Structure formats: C-alpha cells, structure tokens
Amino acid sequence: MRDYLLMGATVVGLVLFLVGLVWIFGWLDAKEKAEELARDMKTFRDNVTDADLEEIARSVSKPIRNLRSLTVSQHVFYGTATTQSGLNNWHFKLDFDCRGHLSTQCKVERENKDSKIPAVVESRIREQIELYNAGRRPERPKAQAKQASPAGAAAFGGGAKSRAAFCPYCGQKALDGGAVYCAACGKKLPMV
Known part of the structure; x- marks a missing residue:
C-alpha cells in the first residue's frame, strides 16, 4: 500500500512539474509575441526606397x-569589419x-561582441x-562636388587624383608620391 502511495505522489509531482514547464514556456512565448507586437507598432513610413537605403549604407560606412x-537588402544591413x-x-x-516594413527597432547579430562598430x-x-x-x-557631398566650377577644380590640381601622402591605417609617411602600397604595413594607399 505504501508503495502505491509513494508511486502516486511521484506521478502527481511529475505531472505538476510538466504543467509548470508548459506554463513557463507559454509565458515565454507570450512575452515574445508581446515584444513583437510592440515592435510592429513602431515602424517608419514606407517612403524610404531601396536606393535610399543603399545611399545610407554608403554614407554611413565611409x-x-x-x-x-556595408550592404543592404530588404531593410537588413550586412556589415564586414576587420579586427584591430x-x-x-x-x-x-x-x-x-518588421513584416516587410522599415522598423524603428533593430535586431543586431554579430560575431564580435566587444566591438562598438555595430552600435x-x-x-x-x-x-x-x-x-x-x-x-x-541628407546632403549628398558627391552632388555638390559635381557642381563645382572647372576653375575651382583647376586651382586644386585640375581634379587629378594621387595617392595619399600618409597611410590611413598605420600613419607611416609614404616613401614617394607614386607609392601604391604602404612600406610599413603593406596596405594599399587610397587615392585622394
């Protein structure tokens, strides 16, 4: 008789445990749905085109x-960064x-948890x-540069580009004006 009571108490305990798990998972699912609903309520107007988002990606990444x-596809920005x-x-x-609309909220996924670049x-x-x-x-500097007068461009070397005098990565001075790569770190010098 005692064994039956012990086994019955064990079964009741197991059932209560399972009911508790179901309740907890249901609560977590309800919390997730509430967060998604709150996110749905905060969306931008749909006046930002894909071309606008691509322009934003270009201007932000420079x-x-x-x-x-930094690239963009359907309201999702994908970035690649280098370590220090x-x-x-x-x-x-x-x-x-957020369901096909541009949202004010942003879900961030990243491989490097220490970097502040995504934020x-x-x-x-x-x-x-x-x-x-x-x-x-926003103002687009490229459009302003195209509107500059030819005389203004001539005053700055006729608009011809040359390599940077200093490496933007390590700060080392370029050995000569025609150097394509930095002698110190080996990275390609940008055109200025």
Missing part, C-alpha cells in the same frame, strides 16, 4: 575605419525589417532613416 563593407590587428574579418547584421553603424543608420522619414534628404 568614416568608420575598420568597417570594410587587421588580420581577420568578422560580420554583423542589423535587421530593421555606431546602427545609430547612424537610424539618424539617416529618421531624416528620410521626416521628409528631408
């Missing part, structure tokens, strides 16, 4: 030193998509999107 590339040593690349993804890129993208959303387009 001033960030270790950011090698420059020997390895790592990737990150900034997802501004900086995300905030700059958000600023640019907010400009578009407010009906203002």
Whole structure:
C-alpha cells in the first residue's frame, strides 16, 4: 500500500512539474509575441526606397575605419569589419525589417561582441532613416562636388587624383608620391 502511495505522489509531482514547464514556456512565448507586437507598432513610413537605403549604407560606412563593407537588402544591413590587428574579418547584421516594413527597432547579430562598430553603424543608420522619414534628404557631398566650377577644380590640381601622402591605417609617411602600397604595413594607399 505504501508503495502505491509513494508511486502516486511521484506521478502527481511529475505531472505538476510538466504543467509548470508548459506554463513557463507559454509565458515565454507570450512575452515574445508581446515584444513583437510592440515592435510592429513602431515602424517608419514606407517612403524610404531601396536606393535610399543603399545611399545610407554608403554614407554611413565611409568614416568608420575598420568597417570594410556595408550592404543592404530588404531593410537588413550586412556589415564586414576587420579586427584591430587587421588580420581577420568578422560580420554583423542589423535587421530593421518588421513584416516587410522599415522598423524603428533593430535586431543586431554579430560575431564580435566587444566591438562598438555595430552600435555606431546602427545609430547612424537610424539618424539617416529618421531624416528620410521626416521628409528631408541628407546632403549628398558627391552632388555638390559635381557642381563645382572647372576653375575651382583647376586651382586644386585640375581634379587629378594621387595617392595619399600618409597611410590611413598605420600613419607611416609614404616613401614617394607614386607609392601604391604602404612600406610599413603593406596596405594599399587610397587615392585622394
């Protein structure tokens, strides 16, 4: 008789444990759905085109030193950055998509948890999107440069490009004006 009571108590305990697990997982699922619903409520207007997002990716990626590339596809930005040593690349993804709409919230996936590059890129993208959303387009320096007068271009060497005098990666002075690669670190010198 005692064995039956012990076995019955064990079965009741196991059933209560399973009910508790189901309740916890149901609560987690409900929490996830509530977060998604809150995210759905905060979307940008759909006035930002794919071409605008590509322009945002280009303008945001230029001033960030270790950011090698930033591309966009359907409200998701994909970035490649290098480590401080420059020997390895790592990737990150900034997802501004919410059911086909551009969202104010961003899901971030990244391989390098210590780097601040994804957070900086995300905030700059958000600023640019907010400009578009407010009906203002950010200034595009390329368009201004094309409007410069030929006389102004001639004053700065006729618009001809040359290699940088200093390496932007290590700071070493280039050996001569025609050097293509840095003698210290071996990286390609940019055109200026």
